[in-house]
Amino acid sequence: xxxxxxxxxxxxxxxxxxxxxxxxxxxxxxxxxxxxxxxxxxxxxxxxxxxxxxxxxxxxxxxxxxxxxxxx
Numbered sequence: 001x002x003x004x005x006x007x008x009x010x011x012x013x014x015x016x017x018x019x020x021x022x023x024x025x026x027x028x029x030x031x032x033x034x035x036x037x038x039x040x041x042x043x044x045x046x047x048x049x050x051x052x053x054x055x056x057x058x059x060x061x062x063x064x065x066x067x068x069x070x071x072x
Contacts, residue, residue: 001038008035017058023051 010035016026030036030043 005036005038008033009039012036013054014058014062017051017055018057018062020055023048023055026051 006017009030012030017030022030027043027046027048031040038045042046
């Protein structure tokens with residue numbers, strides 16, 4: 001995997017987690033992205049429950065989760 005693909009995956013994942021995208025929808029959106037085709041096997045194995053937990057962690061700990069950007 002090249003750096004650009006990794007950055008795109010990380011950006012798309014974090015955006016979905018921050019916006020509260022349903023885990024199954026987020027996984028489907030990542031799988032549908034042609035620029036992430038090299039990650040298909042990995043993305044197919046993403047557990048929706050793990051994505052839900054990740055969303056909770058992002059909501060709690062991401063600096064963007066706080067209005068002032070400071071985080072908890």
